[in-house]
Structures are given as structure tokens and as C-alpha cells.
Amino acid sequence: MERKYDVITLGEILLRLSTPINGRLAEGDTLMRHLGGAELNIASEIGQLGLKTAIISKIPDNLLSAFIRNQLNSSRVSENYLISDTGADSRIGIYYYEYGSYPRKPRVVYDRKHSSINSIGIGDVPETMFYNTRLFHTSGITLGLGGNAQSFAIDCIRKFKEQGTLISFDVNYRANLWSGEEARACIESILPYVDIFFCSADTARLTFGKTGTIEEIQKSFCKEYPISVVASTERTVITPKKHDFTSIIYSSRTDRYYREEPYRSIDVVDRIGSGDAYVSGALYGYLKHRDCQKMLEYGNAMAAIKHSVIGDMISTDIEEIDGIIAQHQDTSEFQSEMNR
Numbered sequence: 001m002e003r004k005y006d007v008i009t010l011g012e013i014l015l016r017l018s019t020p021i022n023g024r025l026a027e028g029d030t031l032m033r034h035l036g037g038a039e040l041n042i043a044s045e046i047g048q049l050g051l052k053t054a055i056i057s058k059i060p061d062n063l064l065s066a067f068i069r070n071q072l073n074s075s076r077v078s079e080n081y082l083i084s085d086t087g088a089d090s091r092i093g094i095y096y097y098e099y100g101s102y103p104r105k106p107r108v109v110y111d112r113k114h115s116s117i118n119s120i121g122i123g124d125v126p127e128t129m130f131y132n133t134r135l136f137h138t139s140g141i142t143l144g145l146g147g148n149a150q151s152f153a154i155d156c157i158r159k160f161k162e163q164g165t166l167i168s169f170d171v172n173y174r175a176n177l178w179s180g181e182e183a184r185a186c187i188e189s190i191l192p193y194v195d196i197f198f199c200s201a202d203t204a205r206l207t208f209g210k211t212g213t214i215e216e217i218q219k220s221f222c223k224e225y226p227i228s229v230v231a232s233t234e235r236t237v238i239t240p241k242k243h244d245f246t247s248i249i250y251s252s253r254t255d256r257y258y259r260e261e262p263y264r265s266i267d268v269v270d271r272i273g274s275g276d277a278y279v280s281g282a283l284y285g286y287l288k289h290r291d292c293q294k295m296l297e298y299g300n301a302m303a304a305i306k307h308s309v310i311g312d313m314i315s316t317d318i319e320e321i322d323g324i325i326a327q328h329q330d331t332s333e334f335q336s337e338m339n340r
Contacts, residue, residue, distance in 0.1 A: 003131070003132055003133055003134050004052065004132045004133070005052045005053060005054050005078065005132055005133040005134070006046070006051035006052045006053065006133065006134050006135065006287055007042075007043065007046050007051060007052075007053045007054075007133060007134070007135050007136075007137060007283060007287070008043075008053070008054045008055070008056060008081065008129070008132070008133040008135075008136050008137075008160075009039035009040070009042050009043040009053070009054075009055050009056070009136075009137045009138065010039055010055070010056040010057070010136070010137075010138040010142055010152075010153055010156055011037050011038055011039025011040065011055070011056075011057060011117075011138060011139060011141065011142045012037050012039075012057060012093055012112070012115065012117040012141070012142065012145065012149070013035060013036075013037045013040050013055075013057045013059055013068055013092065013093075013117075014035070014036040014037045014040075014092065014093045014094065014095055014112065015033065015034075015035065015036070015064065015092050015093070015094045015095075016033070016034040016035065016036040016094075016095055016096075016097060016272075016311070016312055017031040017032070017033060017094060017095075017096050017097070018031060018032045018034065018096070018097035018098070018099070018310075019031065019032075019097070019098050019099060020032065021099050021269070021310075022099055022101050023098070023099070024098060025096055025098045025107070025109065031096070032310070034310075034311040034312055035067070035068060035071050035312065035313075036095065036272070036273070036312035036313075037057075037312070038139050038141050038170065038172055038275075038276045038279075039055060039057070039137065039138060039139060039141075039142065040055055040057070040071075040077075040312075040313075041273050041276035041277065041280065041312050041313040042137060042276050042279050042280045042283070043055045043075070043077045044071070044072070044075035044077055044280075044313050045075070045276070045277060045280035045281070045284075045302065045313055045314055045316070046280045046283060046284050047075045047076040047077045048075055048076065048314070048315070048316055048317055049280070049281075049284045049298075049316075049317070049318050049321065050317075050318050051284060051287060051288070052076075052078070053076070053077050053078065054077060054078035054079075054080055054081050054133070055072070055077055055078075055081065055082065056081040056082075056083075056125060056129075056156070057081075057082055057083065057117060057120075058082075058083040058084075058085050058116040058117050058119065058120045058124065059082065059083070059084065059085060059090075059092060059116055060084075060085050060090035060091055060092055060116050061084040061085060061086045061090060062090070064092055065084065068082075068092075069082070075313075080129075081125055081129060083120065083124045083125070085116035085119060087116075087119070089114070090116045091114065091115050091116060092115060092116065093110070093111065093112030093115035093117070094110075094111040094112065095108055095109065095110045095111065095112065096108070096109040096110075096111070097272060099270070100240035101240060101241065102239040102240050102241070104240070105240060106240065106271070106272075110176060117142075117145065117149050118145060118147055118148055118149050119148060120148055120149055120152045121148060121152060122152060122155050130156075130159040130160050130162070130163050130165070131163040131165075133160070133165055134165065134166060134287060135165060135166040135167075135168055135196075135283065135287060136156065136157070136160040136165050136166070136167055136168065137167075137168040137169070137170070137279070137283065138153050138156070138157070138169060138170075139169065139170040139171070139172040140169075140170065140171045140172045140173055140174070140183060140187060141172050141174055141177065143183075143186050143187065143190075144173075144174055144177030144178045144182075144183065145177065146177075146178070150186065154189070154190060157169075157190050157193050157194075158193065161193045166195045166196065167193050167194050167195050167196070168194070168195065168196040168197075168198070168279075168283060169187075169190065169191075169194045169196070169197055169198065170198035170199075170275070170276075170279055171183075171187060171197075171198065171199045171200075171203050171207065172198075172275065173203050173206070173207055180206055180207045183207050184207050184208055184209075187207075187208075188208075191221075191224075191225040191227065192225055192226065194225065194227055195226075195227065195228045195229070196227075196228065196229045196231070196282075196283070196286065197221060197227045197229065197230045197231070198230075198231050198232075198233075198278075198279055198282075199221070199230065199231075199232060200232050200233055200234075201214040201217060201232055201234075204217045204221075204232075205217075214232055214234075214248055215248070215250070215257055217232075218230040218232060218248070218250035218257075219250060219252075222250065222252035227252065228251065228252055228253060229249060229250070229251055229252070229286070229292060229295070230249070230250045230252075231247060231248075231249045231250075231278075231282055231295070231296075231299065232247060232248050232249075233245070233246075233247045233275060233278055233303065234246050234247055234248065234262070236262070238265070240268065241267065241268045241269075242265055242266070242267070242268060243265075243266045243268050243271070243307065244262045244263065244264050244265065244266070245262055245263045245266055245274070245300065245303055245304055245307070246259070246260060246261065246262035246263065246300055247259075247278065247282075247296060247299055247300055247303075248296075249282075249292050249295060249296050249299075251292045254292070256292075258292045258293050258295075258296045259296070260296060260297065260300060260328075261328075263300060263301075263303075263304035263328060266304055266307045266308070267307070267308060268307045268308075269307065269308050269309060269310055270306075270307070270309065270310045270311065271306075271307055272312055273306055273311070273312035273313055273314075274303045274306040274307055275303070276306075276312070276313070277302040277303045277305070277306035277313070277314055278299045278300070278302060278303035279299070280302055281298035281299040281300070281301060281302030281303065281321070282295045282296070282298060282299030282302075283295075284298050284302075285297060285298035285299065297325050298321065298325070300328075301321050301324040301325045301328065302314065302316075302321060304324065304328075305320075305321070305324055
């Protein structure tokens with residue numbers, strides 16, 4: 001069957017307002033404006049790498065919709081499943097971000113209750129959508145919204161799966177949305193449909209009560225559910241502005257673990273969205289190459305470069321990311337400090 005898209009994601013599109021670097025939310029009169037939202041970040045970044053993407057979301061029908069649509073167009077993300085909320089109380093969710101600087105940690109304040117995504121329903125999208133993509137992705141953030149958004153996400157997972165679509169899911173646990181017990185019960189209900197599963201070791205232990213090494217944890221998910229691939233990021237925080245980053249991927253089909261050396265001493269300008277960048281790179285590598293080692297390499301490279309830019313998502317292309325990967329794998333003593 002010919003499918004129009006490589007990836008369709010589902011999630012809330014948020015407006016991010018952040019202080020200037022090292023500024024405080026309690027002080028100053030300037031905030032930088034960006035768009036955010038895990039599934040938006042992923043669709044945008046995969047689109048920039050060259051695959052065809054779309055996002056399912058619901059946004060207010062006001063002047064902010066032009067800002068959102070411009071971002072989608074610049075990242076080559078289709079608007080076909082972007083739903084306009086024409087209700088009198090329609091609104092976009094907002095979050096405020098304050099950068100950290102050792103010993104002060106970054107901080108986030110959410111203002112997203114009753115945003116437009118919470119009125120989304122299955123009648124808002126065409127039935128043809130469910131056989132129009134190779135892969136569908138959503139996260140625990142969308143499920144954690146509860147109510148209509150949660151019900152709609154579960155319906156989408158089931159309907160896409162019925163059409164033979166690959167299902168990708170990132171736990172992406174947020175304690176401000178739901179408890180660990182609520183998250184576990186809901187996510188375990190959809191894991192029988194999931195093909196590619198993103199879950200860190202800490203989240204697996206805290207949310208799912210897993211024990212043992214990360215390798216044992218990853219394999220246990222595949223034994224309990226028909227999951228093909230489990231990916232787990234591994235971050236070492238040296239200071240808020242200096243991190244090491246890598247990941248480990250397990251394939252149940254090959255019964256093999258995939259690893260590479262970490263990206264060390266990353267200069268952290270803005271870490272928000274780095275997990276989404278990892279997912280976008282990993283899904284690109286998997287869909288483009290059908291190879292878990294490539295999945296690992298693209299995921300790690302996208303996450304590493306995301307730390308270096310302000311905002312929730314990267315502006316990049318496949319040439320830059322291939323260059324980052326080649327540089328990371330180059331073991332020679334000399335490397336040019338500039339591309340020119």
C-alpha cells in the first residue's frame with residue numbers, strides 16, 4: 001500500500017516563553033518566544049532530515065495559528081491533520097522556561113490547562129489518515145493530559161495498528177501531569193500495540209517498577225510485550241552547562257544491544273528538547289536504513305547537537321548531521337575547528 005507520509009505524530013503544540021540566558025523569571029521584562037511540544041519537535045526534525053511528516057494537533061483559530069503554521073512549513077511538516085479550534089475559549093498551552101547555571105537548576109512553569117488539544121476527538125480527523133503513514137508516534141505527555149486527549153491518542157494507536165502501521169511510543173514521564181501509578185496503568189494498556197519503545201532506565205524503574213541493569217530492563221519489556229526495539233538514553237550531568245550523552249538500543253529480533261561512545265563534555269546552551277531530538281534521529285535512522293546501529297548514531301547525533309541551540313528544536317539538515325556523526329567516529333588526533 002502506498003503511504004503518503006513516513007511519520008505522523010500526535011501531541012500538543014505549546015508556546016514557550018523563556019528568559020534570556022541566565023535571566024530569572026522573577027526579574028526582567030523580556031521573554032523569548034519559541035514553539036514547543038515533544039511531538040511537534042519530532043515531526044519537525046524528521047522533516048528537516050528529509051522524510052515526509054505530519055502532525056495531529058488542535059490549535060486555536062487566532063493570530064498564533066500563523067506562527068505555528070509558519071514553523072510547520074519551514075520544517076516541511078504537513079498541516080493536513082492540524083485542527084482549528086474555533087471555540088470562544090480556545091487557547092494554546094504555554095510554558096515558561098528559566099535557564100540554569102551551576103548550582104542553580106533550570107526551571108519550568110506550565111500554563112496549559114484547558115488548552116485546545118483537550119477538546120480533540122476522533123471526529124476531527126478523516127478515516128483515511130489511519131492508512132496514510134509508515135509510522136505513528138506519540139508519547140506519555142499526550143496520554144498524561146487525560147480526558148479527550150488520552151482517549152483520542154489510544155484510539156489512534158489502535159486504528160493505526162489495524163492498518164499495519166509501525167507504532168512508536170516515548171514514555172516521556174511528566175510528574176506534573178499524572179502519578180507514576182496512573183502512567184503505568186495507562187501505558188501498559190497500549191504497550192501490546194507498540195513496536196518501537198523509548199524509555200530511560202530511571203523512568204523504567206520509577207514508573208514500571210523495573211529492577212536490574214539497563215540491558216535486563218530493555219529485554220524484559222520485549223519479553224512481556226511484542227516490542228521490536230527498545231531505546232534508552234544515558235546522560236551524565238557534569239554541570240547544567242556540561243553533559244555527556246549516549247544511548248543503548250536493544251533489538252528483540254536480533255537479540256543484540258547497540259552502543260557507541262558518548263558525546264563527551266557537550267556545551268549545553270539549552271537542553272530542552274534533546275530527548276525529542278534523540279527520538280527524531282533514531283526514527284529517521286530506523287526508517288531510512290532499517291538498521292539499529294544507524295538508529296543509534298542518528299539519535300545520539302541529533303540529541304548532542306540539540307544541546308547547542310536555543311529553543312525546543314534544531315534547525316538542521318542531513319548533511320550537517322552526517323558530518324556530526326563522521327566527526328564523532330573520527331579517532332584521528334587532528335580535527336578542523338571550523339567548516340569552511
